[in-house]
Amino acid sequence: MQAKIEEAIKNILSAIGEDPGREGLVLTPQRVSKSLEFLTSGYKQNAKDILNEALFDSSNNEMVLVRDIEFYSLCEHHLLPFFGRVHCAYIPDKKVIGLSKIPRLVDMFARRLQIQEQLTEQIAEAISEFSGAKGVGVVIEARHLCVEMRGVQKGGATTTTSALRGVFLKDERTRKEFFSLINVAKQVRF
Ligand SMILES: [Zn+2]
Numbered sequence: 301m302q303a304k305i306e307e308a309i310k311n312i313l314s315a316i317g318e319d320p321g322r323e324g325l326v327l328t329p330q331r332v333s334k335s336l337e338f339l340t341s342g343y344k345q346n347a348k349d350i351l352n353e354a355l356f357d358s359s360n361n362e363m364v365l366v367r368d369i370e371f372y373s374l375c376e377h378h379l380l381p382f383f384g385r386v387h388c389a390y391i392p393d394k395k396v397i398g399l400s401k402i403p404r405l406v407d408m409f410a411r412r413l414q415i416q417e418q419l420t421e422q423i424a425e426a427i428s429e430f431s432g433a434k435g436v437g438v439v440i441e442a443r444h445l446c447v448e449m450r451g452v453q454k455g456g457a458t459t460t461t462s463a464l465r466g467v468f469l470k471d472e473r474t475r476k477e478f479f480s481l482i483n484v485a486k487q488v489r490f
Contacts, residue, residue: 305333339374342411347426350405354398355431363474365389366402367482375446376413384442384458387482388423390433391467391474397431416442416461424463435467437478 306329313320313328320329367387375382386406390397409422424438439462448455467474 302330302333302337305336306330309333339372339411340413342408345408347405347408347430350401350408351397351426351430354401355395356398357394358392358396359394360392360396361434363389363391363477363481364396365478365481366399369403369406371406371410371419371440371442373410373412373414373419375444376415378446378450379413380444380446380449382414382416382442382444382446384440386423387439388427388437389468389478389481390427390431390436393432393434395431395433397427402427416440416444416459420461420463424465428465433466435469435471435474436463436465437468437475438463439479439482 309329309332310320313325318325320326365387366389367385369386369388370383371386372381372383374380388402388406405426406423409419409426420438420440424436427433427438428436439460441458441460443456443458447457464475468478469475
């Protein structure tokens with residue numbers, strides 16, 4: 301895989317009019333290949349392995365919220381970064397998830413080619429499926445370099461997406477509690 305990527309990057313450098321042999325670029329194909337391997341390492345992991353080892357019996361049935369989980373991903377349309385914060389909440393049903401596993405799950409899905417809407421859905425779906433939670437809410441706030449560096453070139457615009465499952469969909473009070481806890485509108489910080 302590494303050799304294939306290196307060859308492709310050399311071709312891209314030539315195609316944009318650069319000299320892949322000049323000093324500053326000679327190791328670039330190798331660096332890009334290594335970097336891509338890391339940025340797409342999520343394809344080699346799965347949600348089951350991450351979450352199954354970390355489910356603990358509990359009688360807690362109050363909302364658990366992990367907020368401000370930083371993430372970095374690549375958009376599947378332009379291979380440019382989008383990045384920001386994920387807020388994840390769930391209401392357990394006899395099982396709670398080890399807290400460090402939710403950021404790991406976010407990293408796993410983020411280190412694949414993504415669009416923000418799909419990333420949001422996949423995180424919600426995995427938590428819902430593997431923990432059997434009564435409900436799940438996921439909100440992502442992100443900046444997209446494919447929007448800021450090219451296209452409409454609107455720097456600093458934030459895109460917010462959400463995915464709700466179970467009681468977060470059915471019960472307005474739960475949903476309101478979630479959105480007021482994360483307080484999305486008031487605290488966009490990058
Ligand atoms: Zn894009």
